Amino acid sequence: MDLIDSFFRIRAYSLKTYNFALLNKSFMTIKKSKIVGLEQVVVRFAGDSGDGMQLTGSLFSDSTAFAGNDFATFPDYPAEIRAPQGTVAGVSGFQIHFGRKTVYTSGDLADVLIAMNPASLKANMKWIKQGAIIILDIDAFTEKGFEKAGYAADPTADGSLDGYNLIKAPISNLTKEAVISLNLDNKSVLKSKNMFALGIIMYMFNREIDLVSKYFESKFKANPLVVEANKMVLAAGFNYADTLEVLGSTFKVEPAPLEKGKYRNITGNVATAWGLIAASERSGRELFLGSYPITPATEILQELAKHKDLSVKAFQAEDEIAGIVSAIGASFTGSLAITTTSGPGLSLKSEAIGLAVMTELPLVIVDVQRGGPSTGLPTKSEQSDLLQALFGRNGDAPVIVIAAQSSVDCFYSAYEAAKLSLEHMTPTILLTDGSLANGSEVFKIPRVADLPEIIPPLVKANDPNYKPYRRDPEKLNRFWAIPGTDGLRHRIGGLEKEDGSGNVSHDPMNHQRMTFLREEKVNRVANYIPEQLVYGSEDAELLVVSWGGTYGVMRTVVEKMQKQGKSISLAHFRHIMPLPKNTETVFSKSKKIVVCEINNGQFVKYLRMSFPQYKYDQYNKIQGLPFMVAELEEKFNTLLNH
Amino acid sequence: MENQIIETQQLNLTKEDFSSDQMVKWCPGCGDHAILHSVENVFPNLGVRKEDFVVVSGIGCSSRFPYYMNTYGFHSIHGRAAALATGVKLSNPKLSVWMITGDGDSMAIGGNHFIHTVRRNIDINILLFNNKIYGLTKGQFSPTTPKGTKTKTSPQGSFERPFNPGELVIGAQGNFFARTLDTNPKHMTSIFIEAAKHKGTSVVEVLQNCVIFSNKAHELITSRESKDENQLFIEHGKPLIFGSNKDKGIVLRGTHLEVAKIGENGITEKDILVHDKNETDPGVHVMISRMMPPEFPVALGVIRAIEFETFDQAMDATIAHEKEYSKIKTVDDMLNSGSTWTIE
Numbered sequence: 007m008d009l010i011d012s013f014f015r016i017r018a019y020s021l022k023t024y025n026f027a028l029l030n031k032s033f034m035t036i037k038k039s040k041i042v043g044l045e046q047v048v049v050r051f052a053g054d055s056g057d058g059m060q061l062t063g064s065l066f067s068d069s070t071a072f073a074g075n076d077f078a079t080f081p082d083y084p085a086e087i088r089a090p091q092g093t094v095a096g097v098s099g100f101q102i103h104f105g106r107k108t109v110y111t112s113g114d115l116a117d118v119l120i121a122m123n124p125a126s127l128k129a130n131m132k133w134i135k136q137g138a139i140i141i142l143d144i145d146a147f148t149e150k151g152f153e154k155a156g157y158a159a160d161p162t163a164d165g166s167l168d169g170y171n172l173i174k175a176p177i178s179n180l181t182k183e184a185v186i187s188l189n190l191d192n193k194s195v196l197k198s199k200n201m202f203a204l205g206i207i208m209y210m211f212n213r214e215i216d217l218v219s220k221y222f223e224s225k226f227k228a229n230p231l232v233v234e235a236n237k238m239v240l241a242a243g244f245n246y247a248d249t250l251e252v253l254g255s256t257f258k259v260e261p262a263p264l265e266k267g268k269y270r271n272i273t274g275n276v277a278t279a280w281g282l283i284a285a286s287e288r289s290g291r292e293l294f295l296g297s298y299p300i301t302p303a304t305e306i307l308q309e310l311a312k313h314k315d316l317s318v319k320a321f322q323a324e325d326e327i328a329g330i331v332s333a334i335g336a337s338f339t340g341s342l343a344i345t346t347t348s349g350p351g352l353s354l355k356s357e358a359i360g361l362a363v364m365t366e367l368p369l370v371i372v373d374v375q376r377g378g379p380s381t382g383l384p385t386k387s388e389q390s391d392l393l394q395a396l397f398g399r400n401g402d403a404p405v406i407v408i409a410a411q412s413s414v415d416c417f418y419s420a421y422e423a424a425k426l427s428l429e430h431m432t433p434t435i436l437l438t439d440g441s442l443a444n445g446s447e448v449f450k451i452p453r454v455a456d457l458p459e460i461i462p463p464l465v466k467a468n469d470p471n472y473k474p475y476r477r478d479p480e481k482l483n484r485f486w487a488i489p490g491t492d493g494l495r496h497r498i499g500g501l502e503k504e505d506g507s508g509n510v511s512h513d514p515m516n517h518q519r520m521t522f523l524r525e526e527k528v529n530r531v532a533n534y535i536p537e538q539l540v541y542g543s544e545d546a547e548l549l550v551v552s553w554g555g556t557y558g559v560m561r562t563v564v565e566k567m568q569k570q571g572k573s574i575s576l577a578h579f580r581h582i583m584p585l586p587k588n589t590e591t592v593f594s595k596s597k598k599i600v601v602c603e604i605n606n607g608q609f610v611k612y613l614r615m616s617f618p619q620y621k622y623d624q625y626n627k628i629q630g631l632p633f634m635v636a637e638l639e640e641k642f643n644t645l646l647n648h
Numbered sequence: 649m650e651n652q653i654i655e656t657q658q659l660n661l662t663k664e665d666f667s668s669d670q671m672v673k674w675c676p677g678c679g680d681h682a683i684l685h686s687v688e689n690v691f692p693n694l695g696v697r698k699e700d701f702v703v704v705s706g707i708g709c710s711s712r713f714p715y716y717m718n719t720y721g722f723h724s725i726h727g728r729a730a731a732l733a734t735g736v737k738l739s740n741p742k743l744s745v746w747m748i749t750g751d752g753d754s755m756a757i758g759g760n761h762f763i764h765t766v767r768r769n770i771d772i773n774i775l776l777f778n779n780k781i782y783g784l785t786k787g788q789f790s791p792t793t794p795k796g797t798k799t800k801t802s803p804q805g806s807f808e809r810p811f812n813p814g815e816l817v818i819g820a821q822g823n824f825f826a827r828t829l830d831t832n833p834k835h836m837t838s839i840f841i842e843a844a845k846h847k848g849t850s851v852v853e854v855l856q857n858c859v860i861f862s863n864k865a866h867e868l869i870t871s872r873e874s875k876d877e878n879q880l881f882i883e884h885g886k887p888l889i890f891g892s893n894k895d896k897g898i899v900l901r902g903t904h905l906e907v908a909k910i911g912e913n914g915i916t917e918k919d920i921l922v923h924d925k926n927e928t929d930p931g932v933h934v935m936i937s938r939m940m941p942p943e944f945p946v947a948l949g950v951i952r953a954i955e956f957e958t959f960d961q962a963m964d965a966t967i968a969h970e971k972e973y974s975k976i977k978t979v980d981d982m983l984n985s986g987s988t989w990t991i992e
Contacts, residue, residue, distance in 0.1 A: 074991065264991045265991070266992060267990070268984065268988050269989050269991060270984075270986065270988045270989075280983065283979055287979045313976070314966055314967045314970035315976045316976065316978075316979065316982065317967060319739070319963060321738055325761075327728060327761075328728070328730075328731035328764070331724065331725070331728040331731035333735055334732060335722070335732035335734060335737075336735035336736065338720075338722055338732075339736045339740045340739065341735075358725065365722075451983045451984060452983070453980060454979045489699070489700070489736070490699055490740060490743060495698070495699060495720050497715050497717075497722070498721075498722055498723070499724065500707075500725050510670075
């Protein structure tokens with residue numbers, strides 16, 4: 007290591023926030039042995055649907071985990087299963103954000119883009135930073151490729167990429183050359199060109215390629231030739247990067263100071279499924295899922311269907327209604343009952359949610375939100391269903407509503423949803439969204455024994471005091487008498503129940519009393535949830551309010567502005583119904599409140615209704631896209647300067 | 649249910665064990681009363697503990713049924729009883745699950761759940777009260793109302809083609825279908841016992857009379873004057889013979905059924921079709937289900953009964969297998985499975 011190198015390393019680490027792309031530019035002329043330390047990097051892999059970008063991304067994620075970084079990822083694939091090859095519609099992407107500090111999001115704009123064809127370049131230009139490194143498979147940049155992508159001219163020659171660091175790598179041809187000794191057919195060879203691209207990136211970030219080679223050995227055990235080909239191509243990409251003069255240095259993101267422990271990578275949908283299974287084990291109630299496939303919630307059903315080894319009963323019903331109603335039947339029979347869906351499915355389940363409200367049975371309804379209304383934007387994320395979750399039923403039919411704030415938090419939110427639902431005998435809607443569901447994060451593996459205990463209010467056999475609608479005096483829940491138990495035979499249903507006995511009742515005063523009881527039961531859940539956290543000073547000039555899946559970006563922006571000395575704080579809500587008890591106190595302390603949502607202002611309506619004494623500014627984005635740091639920063643600065 | 653079968657004598661149950669304290673609010677003369685009495689007579693004699701019965705329903709006059717039975721019961725929402733029963737049975741396959749429904753509840757709004765439950769062969773017993781009218785909403789045509797019937801929503805006569813429940817059940821790959829009459833308690837009771845004994849989805853269509861909105865809908869079949877000519881009590885292994893003089897029978901001619909008179913045109917008893925409820929091919933069972941007056945007598949009894957693996961058995965077997973062979977035994981095992989890394 008020479009002096010200059012050490013100098014740059016020190017300098018690099020001393021910078022708190024580090025603009026990777028700009029720094030890279032200034033190092034263009036420096037010799038390759040240089041390693042530049044970075045705080046955080048966003049890399050985006052993009053190619054045709056058939057190019058294996060998801061695998062490339064996940065292998066790079068594994069290597070990132072091995073390097074000890076914190077990271078978050080997001081896959082971005084087309085709505086169509088097989089869109090025409092080479093077109094913008096057929097582009098599949100994978101983004102990873104990794105750092106030596108806590109990483110809250112999968113990143114807004116990328117520092118490095120790998121584009122396997124012209125269409126993936128075209129589709130992703132809006133997702134990369136000015137000055138980013140762009141690695142192209144230049145062999146795919148042909149007239150035919152331009153035409154399919156809708157480029158009028160060669161984008162690498164028309165000046166449109168000036169200001170970016172372009173690496174024109176002949177990936178396809180070098181892949182062919184790398185495995186020429188194996189005598190493979192052209193199609194098989196080109197299947198592994200993604201590994202050439204991975205080799206380049208592995209070199210750039212000083213990663214060990216052995217780990218990936220080991221993966222090939224286990225994945226393609228049955229086909230040694232494929233193992234060999236992939237290893238050769240990966241090494242070829244790695245070595246090719248070493249010869250690149252344009253790549254002046256390599257980069258390293260030092261390990262993040264993660265707590266000691268065992269970690270894994272997890273997507274929000276898998277985390278949701280696992281949180282529910284954990285709640286099943288901890289409560290001693292078998293898990294029953296009644297569900298119907300719907301984007302982007304289907305993976306929860308798939309994951310639960312895998313876990314018959316943990317006694318999970320996953321029932322794929324004939325429709326959304328049968329999904330929830332079968333779950334209600336299972337809940338009556340003593341299971342931890344779940345139904346999973348997305349917006350349109352939640353609409354179909356409305357009547358049955360009312361039945362669960364009336365029969366006061368535990369039931370977790372997971373809604374992985376997507377763009378609406380109607381079929382809307384099935385593959386895009388949106389905070390679309392808050393008002394539907396709160397109010398979308400006939401009658402006064404309150405339910406508990408909670409919202410997960412990150413992919414990892416889906417585990418804890420699902421667990422909490424199950425706990426609240428079981429202990430309070432009340433249906434609970436858990437809101438996640440497409441971004442959380444498909445995105446992944448580093449998950450510190452908990453021990454089930456460390457999770458809070460869950461004690462469902464079961465009735466003992468032959469309890470002489472049992473009445474179907476007798477209530478716990480504190481929580482106001484009724485008690486759970488399971489079919490098959492001696493001495494507790496009873497009937498419930500959707501007709502209004504007489505307080506206590508549970509007999510059918512059309513008595514006017516009883517209906518009013520029962521309506522109040524159902525509402526008060528949900529309100530009292532506030533005594534069993536944590537108080538609202540405020541990140542930053544409680545009396546900051548600007549209180550930023552958000553909920554659910556936007557936590558990562560909100561936290562990033564607010565921390566950034568706090569470091570700049572701005573008087574700004576964040577109250578990010580996970581508990582929607584009921585709101586935490588201190589919510590009003592939190593609002594009372596700031597001069598200005600701005601509510602930020604990926605919808606047309608649903609939480610802000612609810613807050614205006616709940617606490618009309620405060621003035622709420624709002625910031626809404628309804629484009630099927632996540633918030634970007636810069637747009638929020640601009641909005642908050644404007645509010646602070648007025 | 650196998651583990652639950654206990655000697656009936658040991659259980660010592662009577663009809664009174666199943667009568668609820670709720671006032672029965674069906675109209676006087678409604679066929680539902682007779683069905684309720686039959687079910688109360690059947691339950692004590694099935695060898696099932698009284699706590700192991702669950703009676704579920706949807707919406708409609710018939711769906712009030714669970715309130716009138718002293719069992720675990722669930723009165724759900726319109727059309728969804730089959731889905732609810734599915735959840736109950738899968739959650740605890742040891743329970744004896746009975747679903748009470750009507751022609752509106754199961755043939756119209758709940759048609760989808762009905763056919764899929766039958767297709768999956770979930771081990772529940774479905775009693776379908778067919779009065780060919782919407783009673784609780786006061787008299788609109790249902791999916792089983794005969795064409796031409798004048799109702800409040802078909803004032804000029806219905807021009808819809810009705811469903812035949814038996815044909816629908818067998819078309820949905822149903823394994824058990826029987827038909828009985830609310831006016832014949834003895835037959836009803838025997839058929840309910842057959843349905844209870846059958847493993848898999850058992851559907852019993854009860855031709856039930858609504859005294860208010862479709863009174864005499866089944867008159868040809870039930871009236872003293874015409875019933876012998878229009879009822880055919882079918883029994884497994886016996887020829888399909890009917891008529892006050894037992895001189896008429898059903899013959900299979902080519903691909904369809906015909907009524908023939910024994911002793912005429914060279915027809916002898918040997919020519920009469922012998923009922924085989926266990927025939928796996930659904931062809932003849934569909935034809936028998938479709939027989940309706942005035943051309944044919946209506947077939948009463950067990951039309952089809954095929955043994956086939958039930959969904960609940962298959963699900964339990966899969967779970968048992970996975971529990972035995974999977975490396976994952978606890979949630980901690982699951983959380984630590986696959987690719988993980990450790991920070992020291």
